[in-house]
Amino acid sequence: QRKSAVVIEARPKPGAPPTTNLFGKAWVEPATGNILKIEWNESRIGRYWIFQERGERYNLKPKITIASEFTVEKNGLRFPTKMLLEEAYLNERGRKWVRSETAVEFTDFKFFTVEVEIK
Numbered sequence: 001q002r003k004s005a006v007v008i009e010a011r012p013k014p015g016a017p018p019t020t021n022l023f024g025k026a027w028v029e030p031a032t033g034n035i036l037k038i039e040w041n042e043s044r045i046g047r048y049w050i051f052q053e054r055g056e057r058y059n060l061k062p063k064i065t066i067a068s069e070f071t072v073e074k075n076g077l078r079f080p081t082k083m084l085l086e087e088a089y090l091n092e093r094g095r096k097w098v099r100s101e102t103a104v105e106f107t108d109f110k111f112f113t114v115e116v117e118i119k
Contacts, residue, residue, distance in 0.1 A: 003029055003036060004029075004030065005027040005028060005029055005030070005036050005037075006027070006028050006030050007025055007026070007027055007028075008025065008026050008028055009024070009025045010023045010024065010025075010026070011023050011024075011041065021044075022040050022041075022044050023040070023041050023044065024038065024039050024040040024041040024044070025038070025039045026038050026039075034070070034073070034078050035070055035078065036069065036070055036071070036078075037067060037068065037069045037070065038067065038068050038070075039065065039066065039067040040066045040067070042062070042063070042064040042065070042066070045064055045066065048062075048064075051064055051087065054089075054099075055089050058089065059091075059092075060089035060090060060091055060097065061089060061090045062087075062088075062089055062090075063088045063089060063090050063096060064085075064086065064087055064088070065084060065085070065086040065088070066084070066085050067082075067083070067084045068080050068082065068083045068084075069081050069082040069083075072106075072109055074109070074111050079106070079109060080106055081105065081106050081107075082103070082104065082105050082106070083103070083104040083106075084101070084102070084103050084104075085101070085102045085103075086098060086100070086101045086102075087099045087100045087101070
């Protein structure tokens with residue numbers, strides 16, 4: 001079941017000093033403010049230069065996707081349910097060649113109650 005979402009893109013201002021922080025896009029449910037999905041900017045990947053060099057070798061532009069979805073909700077908290085890492089490259093026409101893809105799906109969440117008694 002898909003929910004309507006507002007897509008918010010966060011990135012450093014032009015001319016801002018380089019940052020080591022993550023940034024990218026977030027899909028936010030307007031009614032609750034819950035984050036439904038996050039897609040990180042590929043330039044924030046550690047050792048990104050490896051993908052750039054690989055692309056140069058084949059005259060292709062790297063297009064790396066890292067995304068997480070948060071579709072399970074319990075007591076107002078959202079939990080990650082999917083994670084995708086796709087290493088792809090674009091040719092001069094923008095056609096995509098996927099070199100590798102890793103998809104992780106989180107299922108069978110076990111929720112329990114913890115009770116504490118202080119004496």
